[in-house]
Amino acid sequence: MSSAPQHPAPFVPQIRLYQNWLRETRGLSFADYDALWRWSTSDLDAFWQSIWDYFELQSPTPHSAVLERNVMPGARWFPGAQINYVRQVLRHVQPAHAAGMPAVISRNEQGLKRELSWPQLQQQVAALALHLRAQGVGKGDRVAAYLPNIPEAMIAFLACASLGAVWSICAPDMGTHAVLDRFKQIEPKVLIAVDGVHYAGKDIGRREVLQELRAGLPSVQHVVLVPNLNTSIKIADTADYTSVTSQNNAETAAFEPEWLPFDHPLWIVYSSGTTGLPKPIVHGHGGMVMVALQLKALHNDIGCSYEPNSWGERYHWYSSTGWVMWNAQVSGLLGGTTCVIFDGSPGGSKEKPDWSVLWRFAAETGVTSFGSGAAFYANCMKAGVELAACGDLSHIRGLGSTGSPLSAEVQQWGSEQFAKLGHPDIWWNNLSGGTDFAGAFIGGNRDLPLVPGIMQCRQLGAAVEAWNEQGQPVMDEVGELVCTQPIPSMPLYLWGDTDGKRYLSSYFEMYPAGHGRQPGGGDGAAVMGPVWRHGDWIKLQTEGGCIIYGRSDATINRHGLRMGTSEIYSAVEAIPEVLDSMVVDLEYLGKDSYMPLFVALRPGVALDDTLRGRINAAIRSALSPRFVPDDIFAVAEIPRTLSGKKQELPIKKLLLGQPLAKVVNKDAMANPGCLGWYEAFAREHLAKAETAV
Numbered sequence: 001m002s003s004a005p006q007h008p009a010p011f012v013p014q015i016r017l018y019q020n021w022l023r024e025t026r027g028l029s030f031a032d033y034d035a036l037w038r039w040s041t042s043d044l045d046a047f048w049q050s051i052w053d054y055f056e057l058q059s060p061t062p063h064s065a066v067l068e069r070n071v072m073p074g075a076r077w078f079p080g081a082q083i084n085y086v087r088q089v090l091r092h093v094q095p096a097h098a099a100g101m102p103a104v105i106s107r108n109e110q111g112l113k114r115e116l117s118w119p120q121l122q123q124q125v126a127a128l129a130l131h132l133r134a135q136g137v138g139k140g141d142r143v144a145a146y147l148p149n150i151p152e153a154m155i156a157f158l159a160c161a162s163l164g165a166v167w168s169i170c171a172p173d174m175g176t177h178a179v180l181d182r183f184k185q186i187e188p189k190v191l192i193a194v195d196g197v198h199y200a201g202k203d204i205g206r207r208e209v210l211q212e213l214r215a216g217l218p219s220v221q222h223v224v225l226v227p228n229l230n231t232s233i234k235i236a237d238t239a240d241y242t243s244v245t246s247q248n249n250a251e252t253a254a255f256e257p258e259w260l261p262f263d264h265p266l267w268i269v270y271s272s273g274t275t276g277l278p279k280p281i282v283h284g285h286g287g288m289v290m291v292a293l294q295l296k297a298l299h300n301d302i303g304c305s306y307e308p309n310s311w312g313e314r315y316h317w318y319s320s321t322g323w324v325m326w327n328a329q330v331s332g333l334l335g336g337t338t339c340v341i342f343d344g345s346p347g348g349s350k351e352k353p354d355w356s357v358l359w360r361f362a363a364e365t366g367v368t369s370f371g372s373g374a375a376f377y378a379n380c381m382k383a384g385v386e387l388a389a390c391g392d393l394s395h396i397r398g399l400g401s402t403g404s405p406l407s408a409e410v411q412q413w414g415s416e417q418f419a420k421l422g423h424p425d426i427w428w429n430n431l432s433g434g435t436d437f438a439g440a441f442i443g444g445n446r447d448l449p450l451v452p453g454i455m456q457c458r459q460l461g462a463a464v465e466a467w468n469e470q471g472q473p474v475m476d477e478v479g480e481l482v483c484t485q486p487i488p489s490m491p492l493y494l495w496g497d498t499d500g501k502r503y504l505s506s507y508f509e510m511y512p513a514g515h516g517r518q519p520g521g522g523d524g525a526a527v528m529g530p531v532w533r534h535g536d537w538i539k540l541q542t543e544g545g546c547i548i549y550g551r552s553d554a555t556i557n558r559h560g561l562r563m564g565t566s567e568i569y570s571a572v573e574a575i576p577e578v579l580d581s582m583v584v585d586l587e588y589l590g591k592d593s594y595m596p597l598f599v600a601l602r603p604g605v606a607l608d609d610t611l612r613g614r615i616n617a618a619i620r621s622a623l624s625p626r627f628v629p630d631d632i633f634a635v636a637e638i639p640r641t642l643s644g645k646k647q648e649l650p651i652k653k654l655l656l657g658q659p660l661a662k663v664v665n666k667d668a669m670a671n672p673g674c675l676g677w678y679e680a681f682a683r684e685h686l687a688k689a690e691t692a693v
Helices: 014-026 033-042 044-054 085-090 093-098 118-134 151-162 176-186 207-216 241-245 250-254 285-299 324-335 357-365 374-382 408-420 501-507 565-572 609-622 648-655 672-692
Strands: 067-069 104-108 113-116 142-146 166-170 190-194 196-199 202-205 222-226 265-271 279-284 314-317 338-343 369-373 398-402 427-430 432-434 439-443 464-467 478-483 532-540 546-551 556-558 561-563 578-583 596-601 631-635
Touching: 014 044, 014 285, 033 044, 044 067, 044 285, 085 118, 085 151, 085 285, 085 324, 093 118, 104 151, 104 357, 113 118, 118 151, 118 241, 118 250, 142 151, 142 176, 142 207, 151 166, 151 222, 151 265, 151 324, 151 338, 166 176, 176 207, 176 279, 190 207, 207 222, 222 241, 265 285, 265 324, 279 285, 285 324, 285 439, 314 324, 314 357, 324 338, 338 357, 357 369, 369 374, 374 398, 374 408, 408 427, 427 439, 432 532, 464 532, 501 532, 546 565, 565 578, 565 596, 565 609, 578 648, 596 609, 609 631, 631 672, 648 672
Parallel strands: 104 338, 142 166, 142 190, 166 265, 190 222, 314 338, 314 369, 369 398, 398 427, 596 631
Antiparallel strands: 104 113, 196 202, 265 279, 432 439, 464 478, 478 532, 532 546, 556 561, 578 596
16 A cells, blocks of 8 residues: 655645745745736736746747737747657656655556556556557557546557647547547547446446447557456457557667647547537647646645655546546646546445545545545535545645536535544635636635635636626626636647637637737727637636636526526535436527426435425525526436536527437436436427417
């Protein structure tokens, strides 16, 4: 078992170390965080150059500018510089190994325990990269992966990126059609796939899916098989991953990643809409290195494992490989952090529910920074998990949450649990960002006050504002989340979007040219544009805190009063009998809207008049009588995506009469089996609506 990290004292937050460095090397001092943030979003050249220098990024050639073109889209960062994501990772091999810090610690449901040292990581990355190069893989070629959250996925990504090939991954819990919808668009040259997975207590073979993927991807010239479920069974016409990565000779020892232009494509991730194929989003090496480093260190407060001001950092964020948080987990390696990963179900199985799995895993492996989706913490609270019974969690000094808004009640529950462990000041790092730019707009700052239910601050370098319907910035009001300045990790382009129209329509259609303000300008500054519209409702508080109210396209608008769905969920799901909920507001031309609420209840609980009355009273008290639903229905499950997001908009479209096949991709869902009930409900509802006309 890995020994728990030792805690240094006193510990200085990473963002304070950065501010000390700014004062010592740049002569810059700021009265408060707001002043620091305003500098970072108005003097983009100075801020992003400081990130380059602070993290000592290296290039064999100088850059001629920091930001050559300040436009969105099309901003060009650090022209002339060369970089490689993998070079930044491997620079930590010798010092981290000398300090006795592993690169990766992994566990799975079956209890398999593995540690990967930094030299082992380097050797296996080199061996696989040389194998891929021998198959003709080079700069710009796409390598597709169908792998779970295991060390092999990290190694394969780094091997691919080291050559300048473009990486793309899908999780094995995704069905054939969902995977092909993604990979067909990018025409991969190589497929790296697993033979199966073990999840929620069951073996799930993937050999047949692998054959279907090979048949559906004629561009694939070579397949590497990772034996994860049954190591004794071979598949014809595939290279064995274990044999390939065991090569350790002079050639692997001499291997070095390619130097690449700053904006060379790194990976392709996917953002699914409710219709059409998923958007294949291309991010670059340089942008991802810079944004990931500043996010992990300055806002997530995750340091380098072997440096003096370190807690022997062990960073865990529970994620499937189909969620961009997997990319965020891997990026811990950029800063010399030990990545701690878990492959399996966080809640046990249907037969044996157990929401203490990840906590016991964190206790065993000495995790210092623990992250997961907000729904995970809510499930732990509902299940009555007692962290004191999960082992020694004293080394956890930060809790991360994202994916959906974390309610104040759930955050208070978690803080109370840690207080019982003798850690009354546990820090919550609640993030809001997106796959689209593989980063965060809103997040944490260990030096700022912590208020349950409120995110601490806007991220450095992220010129986030809340805009009203007139496109004007507002404070202490709910508005559209926009970003008025470019960020290095914004997409280079969407794959196959040769004229850029899909990119523009995805993020810049609402606020085209003529919106926004010049850097450092006030409300009266000259306009520019276009402006990035993210699709979330946000309230920016005068004191600096931020509240996300859910997706702006699923907002409730009742009798002229607008409300984010997350506020309704916070009120409803505080009721112990309610495990999950979803609300949709159906608006009909010339008619009153109809707003049903769907609730998933604890086993054995019936939705009777008493419970209905309590739910309505909770909404009336917490929000307004305007948001009391027209009807409440008990359901087995709330439909969610693979990354845990509630499928509000697809269900809304279904209830408005659109066919199920056009509004949702079942293969991209975590629980597609629940859709039959909603489809039947939609037919019944529409029939009643027609009769009432």
